[in-house]
Amino acid sequence: MSPLPTNTENTFRLLQEKITWLHASWRIYKQLFDSSDQERIDILEDCAGSFFYLVENSILDKVLLTICKLTDPTSNGKDINLSLSYLLKLLQDNEDINAREYKRLLNKIKRDSESIRERRNKQLSHSDLKVESKINSLSPLHINELEDVLKQIRELMNLIETNYNNYETGYEHTSMRGDGDDLIAILKYAMKYEKMLEDETVTIDEDIKDAWDDA
Secondary structure, three states, X not given: XXXXXHHHHHHHHHXXXXXXXXXXXXXXXXXXXXXXXXXXXXXXXXXHHHHHHHHHHHHHHHHHHHXXXXXXXXXXXXXXXXXXXXXXXHHHHOOXXXXXXXXXXXXXXXXXXXXXXXXXXXXXXXXXXXXHOOOOOOOOOOHHHHHHHHHHHHHHHHXXXXXXXXXXXXXXXXXXXXXXXXXXXXXXXXXHHHHHHHOOOOOOOHHHHHHHOXX
């Protein structure tokens, strides 16, 4: 077992960082907008429905665009893409004996993310007239299919890392301080406090009120 080749290490680490943030974004999306948790949906709707509608779409769009970037070709013209294809090219150039298996996994990722790329091409990066006019419709976006693509990306990256460093990265366990769970907890406290004010079971301290007047 040998470390990643010098000309490949930087590309791998850059992709690793991008994929880590991808999973962090997805984790927050699920924490806030998981349709199976109606209580959370109701909290967001009651507090600032329009704002969180925009947040929901912004996070989802970011996740979809990042997946598309990761599955982009090696280059566009003279410009090299930071993509999985470029990483595999570097590994193949270094005569990695597992290059064929990496390629097989990447091809499956690309096949399974075709509907995501269609959405990128016709709605996110461009505005297809027939789609915007409701003449044509996009393939439905299924959350379980998106999560399967994320899983496949993890498997490819971890296979490479295991083969060189005998180590795996727990991308799906990425967490941050101040995530969606923390926001929901604060909103719950705020809603309870607002209800107590309405019931006149508590009063606002004037010093605290003055401090937040301009917030």
